Amino acid sequence: MLLALSSDQELFRETTAKLLDELVPVGELRRLREDADGFGTGYWRRGADLGWTSLLVGEHHGGGSISGAGLVDLALVAYEFGRHAAPGPLAVTNIVAATLDEAGGDRFDGVIKELLSGEAVATWGLAEAPPNDGLDSVLLDVRVEGDEVVLNGVKRPVESGGRADYLLVSGRTGSGLSQVLVPARTAGVSVSPMHSVDVTRRFSVVAFDDVRVPLDLVVGEPGAAAGQVELQAGRAVAIGCAEAVGAMQTAFDLTVEWAFDRYSFGRPLASYQELKHRFADMLSWLEASHAVSDAATAALASGSADAAELLSVAKAFIGDYGGELMQDCVQMHGGIGVTFEHDLHLYLRRHTLNRAIYGTPAEHRARLADIVEEQEGLA
């Protein structure tokens, strides 16, 4: 998280943290383990009232940011979501709202309003069945037929697919990409739940079998959505990284506290040099994760030329080094660290989830190699 927040940002972050403390303490997360949606409508509306879903939307559509850079503000919410392992489709709802605001014209005003109030939830379908679950392999067919579009294909994993009222679907039209906002109850859409590593985040397989919707549900122009899809993926990475860093922060704080409180051979764990040195390494990874996450978010928010590079650095670094940090926190706890009873796994799960979606560390390292090759003129 950013080192220097404005007083408005700090108030917003703190209000979010308090609401999460109140509504989704760890006991509630454990209860939601058995809940089909993983979050309650009342909870989501309370957050929407605070502004969780409005930050990427322009003022003329009822949105608005705290600082002028909505993505930076949203990253503060995401960070607190990570710190609390909080439920709810934060990234996807915001991404869809932003795209409808930017590329949808005025015909989606009603949908945007529903999303901003928390009355409705939207999700985004990008990835497809393995091996087409990478960032750059969209195959779902979007065909224009007169004043309709026809969708055929399968999206997975789709976050909150079983709960969402609207599905923003990225598909292929000829050699270009298209995006269509499909109401969840459209004929031909079938949703089946998947297993997920997270306690409260739910994912689905969503199949589109000759799904027909009016042409005006295409967001932007058919075949011309590649730039918007890339922007959405960048936002997903930024939000996911901020959340992952929040989860790392809580795990690290819990483990430092444990090291002071836990005694072996008559002395606290924190007095053993071997462990102290590992804590030092972990803190360097944690602070570097904060640093790359914030840099990537700021670069994307301001449209900086190095945004793509910083986003891939953040995703790859936080995935790899954050994973090592989380597992070392487990190791420091010993046996209790691998039980369901201990809270540590709630944060380990959230980090693990975010590591694997929107590009694995390896995929982002491959993107970085492309960028280096291009920059150095080695291609």
Place this chain on the structure above:
Amino acid sequence: MSSTGTEDLEAFRRRARDFARANLGPASARTAAGALRNDRTDEEELAEVAREREVQRMLFDAGLAGICLPTEYGGQGLTLAHQRALNEELAGYEFPTRFQAPTLSPCAAVLLDFGTEEQKRRHIPAILKGEELWMQFLSEPSGGSDVAGALTSAVRDGDEWVLNGSKIWTTGAWWSDWGLCLARTNWDVPKHRGLTVFIFPIRQEGIDVHRIEMLNGSKEFCQEFMTDVRVPDSDRVGDVDDGWTVGTRWMFHERMLTNSPLVTVPVGFGHGGTGVSSLVAIGARDAGRLSEPVVRDLVGEARMLDIADRELRHRVGQGIATGVMVDQSAALTRLFSGVTATRIRTIGFEVVGTAGAAWTDEDGQLAHSADDYLMRQVSQIGGGTTEMARNVVSERVLGMPRERSLDRDVPFRDVPRGRPSSRS
């Protein structure tokens, strides 16, 4: 100039850009490598030093030296934002790297913190004009990390001090001008309480500079032998026997290194930027292996680490400057930089394949990867080992219990010292 007297950032940036275009040559690939390499003659090195003095003087004359240093000592009295703008505008150009660390930080930084008015007025402008290159006379052969255990002695003789002993791991002492030296002035008190800091010219009778050959043939590092070196009391920095107060700040500035607001580092330079990971990619290209997926994964990792290192420096620099982080957090960047640099060197060696073992003069970037690999641990040793940094982070940042030491509350002369190595 705006009405507040601080130069407008954009005007400053234009001024820096115009200066660089008109006066500076391109950065050499060697500068970008930032590694200790044995790839030039003494004559070439001295020519580089002379050119850097010249460029430093040009920067001074153009009002581009000492951006964050006070104007009364020849600096510009501007902000960190101006320094960052200069770093950006100098990207890709030659710049006086030898004047940055250790000359400006930690040496000039220590003078600013603890020097007398006379010392500051004499030396800071001279440094900014390219007239004085400084070295740290800090580590000793008897122990690298335990700097407070210094054995170099200073004995008072009227208005002077007489110094005897040996210092080691000074980069380029053979072409440097002044030394900042930690010496023992009291052997009857615990080790941290009997130290004093002095400054003196390096080229003088009584100081014998010996060049150490590193395992790759580089002779950048030196050891100095001091025999009855006389230093006037006016060249003492800080109070007598209070050298550890100075030393603590000294080491803070050392850990800040290129992250210090006093230091100019063009964006992309060495491991302060993305220079090293670019060299990894160029090495892979020269070896014809850049298209291999495994190699691309490693190239991506190198770039990831380079940028993570840079962003961590920004964060910690900002954290310390704003008081959100304690000063000792500088050890975080020292630790992270050291560890990531060794990893990037290993990657650089891996991606060139067999050429890492045997190469020809025509092999381009391949030629250096083995040497860089052999010297890889330097980044975790020089400037305080990463083990020491881990102690600082865990004890001073996280507040964990300190390591037991046997020298804390006994007179220094009674501290057990071990046997001198039979090989040294």
